[in-house]
Amino acid sequence: MTKHVIQFGQLEEFMAELFVPDQVVRVVVLEISEGVSAQIPDLRQVSVGVHVRTINSDGHILACYLPEVTVQLYNGRREGDPTWQKYDAAWEQAAALKDRVITTLQAVAAEKGFCVRAAGVIDLGEIRPLRATWQSDPTLTAQT
Secondary structure, three states: OOOOEEEOOEHHHHHHOOOOOOOEEEEEEEEEEEEOOOOOOOEEEEEEEEEEEEEOOOOOEEEEEEEEEEEEEEOOOOOOOHHHHHHHHHHHHHHHHHHHHHHHHHHHHHHHOOEEEOOOOOOOOOOOOOEOEOOOOHHHHHHO
16 A cells, blocks of 8 residues: 655644544654755755654545745855854744644644654655644734
8 A cells, every 4th residue: 555645734734633532643854955056066055943743544644734934055064153143043033833733733632632743754765845824823812
């Protein structure tokens, strides 16, 4: 049986999927990096964000990627470089987002019986993660 990756464009859609008891949902901060120019091999576009993944009862991977910051970086850190400062701040922002996602998922998990883990990555292989949004993020709803 061929297994598939099912990506969600909104975290709410991911959470609405039927979770089975004892299913593990993994939430981690990761970087996605890709080269920008063949002529400048050290120039890359880097996105830092929160990856939420699980394997459903059929063995399919369910995935949702919430990007926090995307920057273009040239390898080789330089003291005081604002681009690298933005990159470092992205990891802190993504860690805060991860905590909010985990809190939200744990509330749903209490009702549906699945487990939330802040460790481990379910490999998507060569599939590029679809950028998702989280409409009910508590920090967004508090600002309105």
